[in-house]
Amino acid sequence: MKALLAVLLACIVGSLAGCASASSNVAAGVDLTKIRSIWVEQRLADNHNVRDRLVRALRAHGYEADAGPLTMMPDRGVDAVLVYQDRWTWDFRSYMMELEAQLRHPRNQTLIGQVYVHQRPFLGYTTDGMAEKAVQMLLPQGAGSGPAPAVTATP
16 A cells, blocks of 8 residues: 555656756857847737736846837837747646747848747746746846846745
8 A cells, every 4th residue: 555655646746847948049140249129029819918027027137128019119229029929737726838939030020049948837937937037048148237137936
């Protein structure tokens, strides 16, 4: 009986631990240090205000950032457009499971860089933490001279 309980407990812990992964890449020949102003494209299905969380994370890194539909983007002064896709799940609470973001040229939509963040269930980042992690990985140097804010996972 104890052996069965131990095996069952090990299976439960193993399934809860899951895997967290993150990756990013930048197009060849792109100098991200020239980017100062970023427009976050508003998704119509953004029910969790991820757009605003990305804007706050970008501003915390020293970028000028604003959000809205592409039709509202200013004609001048925007260096890049951030397009994102968030995926949510429910495991006794609703949380963001994945965040994929692409940095694109504001006029021709050429891919400049992209980041993918996937978190494990229960022990991952908050929604703000996921946005912060994505910005840190995509634009690690930041626009300002100060250090980047730390990303912390929630227990």
